Amino acid sequence: xxxxxxxxxxxxxxxxxxxxxxxxxxxxxxxxxxxxxxxxxxxxxxxxxxxxxxxxxxxxxxxxxxxxxxxxxxxxxxxxxxxxxxxxxxxxxxxxxxxxxxxxxxxxxxxxxxxxxxxxxxxxxxxxxxxxxxxxxxxxxxxxxxxxxxxxxxxxxxxxxxxxxxxxxxxxxxxxxxxxxxxxxxxxxxxxxxxxxxxxxxxxxxxxxxxxxxxxxxxxxxxxxxxxxxxxxxxxxxxxxxxxxxxxxxxxxxxxxxxxxxxxxxxxxxxxxxxxxxxxxxxxxxxxxxxxxxxxxxxxxxxxxxxxxxxxxxxxxxxxxxxxxxxxxxxxxxxxxxxxx
Amino acid sequence: xxxxxxxxxxxxxxxxxxxxxxxxxxxxxxxxxxxxxxxxxxxxxxxxxxxxxxxxxxxxxxxxxxxxxxxxxxxxxxxxxxxxxxxxxxxxxxxxxxxxxxxxxxxxxxxxxxxxxxxxxxxxxxxxxxxxxxxxxxxxxxxxxxxxxxxxxxxxxxxxxxxxxxxxxxxxxxxxxxxxxxxxxxxxxxxxxxxxxxxxxxxxxxxxxxxxxxxxxxxxxxxxxxxxxxxxxxxxxxxxxxxxxxxxxxxxxxxxxxxxxxxxxxxxxxxxxxxxxxxxxxxxxxxxxxxxxxxxxxxxxxxxxxxxxxxxxxxxxxxxxxxxxxxxxxxxxxxxxxxxxxxxxxxxxxxxxxxxxxxxxxxxxxxxxxxxxxxxxxxxxxxxxxxxxxxxxxxxxxxxxxxxxxxxxxxxxxxxxxxxxxxxxxxxxxxxxxxxxxxxxxxxxxxxxxxxxxxxxxxxxxxxxxxxxxxxxxxxxxxxxxxxxxxxxxxxxxxxxxxxxxxxxxxxxxxxxxxxxxxxxxxxxxxxxxxxxxxxxxxxxx
Numbered sequence: 043x044x045x046x047x048x049x050x051x052x053x054x055x056x057x058x059x060x061x062x063x064x065x066x067x068x069x070x071x072x073x074x075x076x077x078x079x080x081x082x083x084x085x086x087x088x089x090x091x092x093x094x095x096x097x098x099x100x101x102x103x104x105x106x107x108x109x110x111x112x113x114x115x116x117x118x119x120x121x122x123x124x125x126x127x128x129x130x131x132x133x134x135x136x137x138x139x140x141x142x143x144x145x146x147x148x149x150x151x152x153x154x155x156x157x158x159x160x161x162x163x164x165x166x167x168x169x170x171x172x173x174x175x176x177x178x179x180x181x182x183x184x185x186x187x188x189x190x191x192x193x194x195x196x197x198x199x200x201x202x203x204x205x206x207x208x209x210x211x212x213x214x215x216x217x218x219x220x221x222x223x224x225x226x227x228x229x230x231x232x233x234x235x236x237x238x239x240x241x242x243x244x245x246x247x248x249x250x251x252x253x254x255x256x257x258x259x260x261x262x263x264x265x266x267x268x269x270x271x272x273x274x275x276x277x278x279x280x281x282x283x284x285x286x287x288x289x290x291x292x293x294x295x296x297x298x299x300x301x302x303x304x305x306x307x308x309x310x311x312x313x314x315x316x317x318x319x320x321x322x323x324x325x326x327x328x329x330x331x332x333x334x335x336x337x338x339x340x341x342x343x344x345x346x347x348x349x350x351x352x353x354x355x356x357x358x359x360x361x362x363x364x365x366x367x368x369x370x371x372x373x374x375x376x377x378x379x380x381x382x383x
Numbered sequence: 384x385x386x387x388x389x390x391x392x393x394x395x396x397x398x399x400x401x402x403x404x405x406x407x408x409x410x411x412x413x414x415x416x417x418x419x420x421x422x423x424x425x426x427x428x429x430x431x432x433x434x435x436x437x438x439x440x441x442x443x444x445x446x447x448x449x450x451x452x453x454x455x456x457x458x459x460x461x462x463x464x465x466x467x468x469x470x471x472x473x474x475x476x477x478x479x480x481x482x483x484x485x486x487x488x489x490x491x492x493x494x495x496x497x498x499x500x501x502x503x504x505x506x507x508x509x510x511x512x513x514x515x516x517x518x519x520x521x522x523x524x525x526x527x528x529x530x531x532x533x534x535x536x537x538x539x540x541x542x543x544x545x546x547x548x549x550x551x552x553x554x555x556x557x558x559x560x561x562x563x564x565x566x567x568x569x570x571x572x573x574x575x576x577x578x579x580x581x582x583x584x585x586x587x588x589x590x591x592x593x594x595x596x597x598x599x600x601x602x603x604x605x606x607x608x609x610x611x612x613x614x615x616x617x618x619x620x621x622x623x624x625x626x627x628x629x630x631x632x633x634x635x636x637x638x639x640x641x642x643x644x645x646x647x648x649x650x651x652x653x654x655x656x657x658x659x660x661x662x663x664x665x666x667x668x669x670x671x672x673x674x675x676x677x678x679x680x681x682x683x684x685x686x687x688x689x690x691x692x693x694x695x696x697x698x699x700x701x702x703x704x705x706x707x708x709x710x711x712x713x714x715x716x717x718x719x720x721x722x723x724x725x726x727x728x729x730x731x732x733x734x735x736x737x738x739x740x741x742x743x744x745x746x747x748x749x750x751x752x753x754x755x756x757x758x759x760x761x762x763x764x765x766x767x768x769x770x771x772x773x774x775x776x777x778x779x780x781x782x783x784x785x786x787x788x789x790x791x792x793x794x795x796x797x798x799x800x801x802x803x804x805x806x807x808x809x810x811x812x813x814x815x816x817x818x819x820x821x822x823x824x825x826x827x828x829x830x831x832x833x834x835x836x837x838x839x840x841x842x843x844x845x846x847x848x849x850x851x852x853x854x855x856x857x858x859x860x861x862x863x864x865x866x867x868x869x870x871x872x873x874x875x876x877x878x879x880x881x882x883x884x885x886x887x888x889x890x891x892x893x894x895x896x897x898x899x900x901x902x903x904x905x906x907x908x909x910x911x912x913x914x915x916x917x918x919x920x921x922x923x924x925x
Contacts, residue, residue: 072880078891079883098880101891105618106762106876113769114796117776133621204605206615239504239522243605247505254505374619378437383607 070096071314074111075124076104077301081335082124088330089321095314104130111139111306118308121315124166126301127208129215131163132367140304143316151323151341155362156300165300165363166322167331168338170356171213172296173282174267175259176252185282187292188217191259192232200236201248201257205377208370209245209263213297214377215369216361220291223376230380241383246270252279263299264353268336272349283356295359299366300340405738405750408731412753412808415767416634419759422627430616430625438612446609448526449533449601450591456534457590460682461541462583466571467679469549472664473672479679480546481917486686487539487862488912490869490886492599493905495532496898497690499523499603524604532604533594535686540593540862541586544817547854548582549575551824567665581823584644585816589862592757592812595633599871609633610760623766630763637758641751691909697902706903714907717884720799720874721867721911724806725860731807732814732859733852740822757812761805761872768805768877772796802877806867813866814859821855865912885911 075082079101086097100107104125111118111134123140125131134140140162148157148164156165173185184195191200203210217226238257242248245262249270252260264281271277285294303322305315321327328339333347346355467473468480502508502523512518552575560574561567576583598610609629617626667675739750756764772795780794795801825848833843849856871886878887885904892901 078894080891100878100880101883101887102875103618103894105614105621106766106872108621109617109623109766110769110876113766113773115773117773117793119793119797137621206602206605206611206619208618211619240524241605243603247503250503250505254510256504371620374615375433375437378433383605 070098071121071311071318072119073097073099073122073124074107074120074306075099075101075122076107076126076130077101077124084334085322085327085330088327089318093317093321095317097318104134108134108137108139111308112137114308116308118306119310120306121309121311122303122305122318124301124303126169127212127299127366128165128302128363129208129212129367129370131158131300131302131304132364132370134304135160135162136367139307141307141309141312143305143312143319145316145320147320148323151320151328151343153340153342153360155360156298156340157302158304158364159362163302163304164319164323165302165340167301167328167335168340168358169209169299169301170264170296170338170358171209171261171299172264172356173259173284174249174252174262174279175282176255177278177280179255179258182282185259185284187285187288188213188261188297189221189229189292191261192229192236194236196236196259198236198238199258200233201238201251201260202233202241202382203245203248203260203262204241204243205374205382207244209299210261211370211373211377212299212363212366213261215366215373216297216359217291218369218372218376219361219365220294220359223372227376227380230377230382234380234382249277249279253277264338265336268349268353272336281353283354285359286357293357294361295357298358298363300363301337401734401738402742405735408735409750409753411804412756412811414771415764415805415808416755416759418767418770419627419634419763420631422624422631425624427616427622427625427628430620430622431628434612434616438607442607442609442612445526445607446595449530449594449606449608452526452530453533453537453594454587454591456530457538457541458583458587460534460538461586462545462576464538464679464682465542465545465549466575467675469546470571470665471672471675472666473675475676475679476664479676479683482683482687483542483679484539484916485683485913486536487543488865488909488916489536489687489690490599490871490889490905490908491533491536491593491597492603492871492893493694493889493909494536494686494690495529495600495603496893497693498528498532500898501689501693524606526606529601529604529606533597533600534590535682537590537593538682538686540589540816541583543858543862544582544586544820545579547817547858548579548820548824551854552578582817582820585820588641588644589757589813589816592637595637595758596760598760598762613760613763617763626763627766630759634755634758637755638752641754642748645747645751691906694902694906694909697899698906701899701902710903713883713885713888713904714911716882717868717886717908717911720802720806720882720884721864723799724803724810724867725864727803728807728810728814728863729818729856729860732811732818733856735811736815736818736822739819754812754815756808757810759809761809761870762876764809765805765873765876768801768808768873769796772801772804797879799879799882802874802879802882805873805877806863806870809870809873810863810866813862817855817858817862818852821852825851861915861918864915868908868911 073086079099082099086099090096104127107123108130111120111123114120123131123134125134135158142161144161148161152164156168157163173188173191175182175185205211214226214230217229221229239251242251245266248260248262249267251257267279267281283296285292285296287293303319305312305319309315322331323341325341325344328341328344329347331337332339332344332350336349338346338350464483468476468483500506504522509521556578557570557574560570565573596610598614601608601611613626613629613633616622616629735750735753739747742750759767776793776795830843830847833847838846869886871890874884874886875890878884885908888904889901889908892898892904
């Protein structure tokens, strides 16, 4: 019985100890971020050091953050929403939780294709999704486009991540724009036929499977491979930039997604939120943002940092990234029909 | 509140009070669930047509396979292990008796990842086998493996409940059966097992509800279940309504199952007399004894030592740099949230169980509704909490604050209150299982006799109920504590600023595939979960 009393006492202390801490004064910015803490906090710290504006943040997946924003409505304390792909930002804009921000600095620093036409959200870093292959079993001259991975020559040699991941949904959504729904469905069907094993739950596993010899080619975001190569330089897997040459859709460039942000409609600190966005699009922050996770800067004025240079220059698909959001549902339905899990 | 309810039981005049309080608790559980059910107001035909046309039948099949597989495996493991450690003497028995509870502290998604990492194609085992022996490579992402992973971390629910049930069966009942000529197996199947049935069923249904709500484990294996459809509707099609509609089907299924189980059990009651266990353990032959010990060791190794060893290696690789002030804050948040949630949940669960115990069968069905929270995927429940709490604030608290001339301030959403509410709503079923099972074993005539002999209600509570319920209450608190520490989706969505926990940290790392960096918080979660398990062992194992 005594231990129960002790337990009760500890709980009481726990409740009192930090209770008021959650009710701090309403100052500084509040950010809802789907970008992971360790990939964004260093930037927040720097911004606060330079401007004196404190930043509080909550991390979670984009879906729950958006649901929370919608439920809180105009009473939400959030000022900025950060997500790691365009589809979620597009949905947030559709849901009416973001507001347009007019800014010459943002318009200059961020290419039009990588932001919302109505300026409700802005890309902050580029995440390129590319083809990776085994240096032991594949000659890069065999590779050309994403679509060509549906050819018979790759039968039993392809590895993919699950279609449940938004990165693949965006890739297929932009392919629908480039080729139309019917052609895209036959490409996705071809991928499924060529799979060596059922789709994996993450990009790392795809690279590991290629390294281990379970398959020969795959499609992943560049930074996953970059991170793994940094850890193990002898990894027998490298990148190929697809869709670089050729006419029309064949030469449309590598699929680009973004991590980006928008100011919430409920924000009570619009000026500071705008200042943060502009700062994030500037040279200094762009370089940091790219280096933190080996992503590519959106600001064309920023030259590639050293570790990224080793993968070479590439041409990116310049389709407005908002299309990925608009067609996300269509892409999921298409992949479900094609049997891509 | 709990005390008031327990006291009132003996005293007719106070009984409505406990019933009203208990009803309020049920309604509180139902609020976020009703938000989910009311989703049927919106038209989501397109998504439904798509799901039915492409995936739904496969998802239902997978879910069913998983339920049957996990149900059978946890029963087999839990009952057999509990019976062996309670009834038989074999090498290492006393150690295994408590060691076998440990896998409960391992989050299922952690075991899933470790198993995949070690045994997958690119893992060390297969790499070795193919390189050294030229064996063909296999894909371990098979449904049998998914079932095993879930069962290995969920069997302790059955084991703990069955073990305390076997322990509290007076050995004279079994000895009486034996002396009447029943074989050892017969005594097990015809006496011990039926008497332990409420506890076993409580344990198995916890494991099954956990399986139904699981998303993390099946996601690691890319094994599509009904929750996959929920998340697809939400994160893919951005229809929280369609997701909620799917989730409410899940709830309906659980409600029907619970109802059927209660019906089957009917009015049968399994009670015990006053005297407690002084067991005579059956000594096994040396060969059999070692076989049993090997069986226990095998389960324990795969479910506990393997993942812990792997995490130790990873944590060591990353180094101790991660242990800083921030890490201590995470630790403190996990600990204090879990403690608060455990106390609140057990108090409410005890109140509910008690009211239920003293109710008619029809009234009981109402109180059973409080169990439903456990079957909802954590994030769906969390959204239900946000929506219902926001409504309460808008309709009730803000007008009240205006009326009082206070500045509008959010008292529920974005505070620890919302998070704790989600915890107790979700884990009420976990706490109810052991408490119900303990209550069912109390002969109603004992408290009645005490009252007749002139004991005050307080004395009945203090000297009869609490001592007899104590193992059940303690088990309930431990289960909730460990579950809250492991809980991820609701914590992510509902925690206030600055209340990051260890599970949040794991999410941060694993969602970017950096499992090595998640090892330290994961290991800490396991260790924290061990503390209450060990405390309870000290009390129950002699």
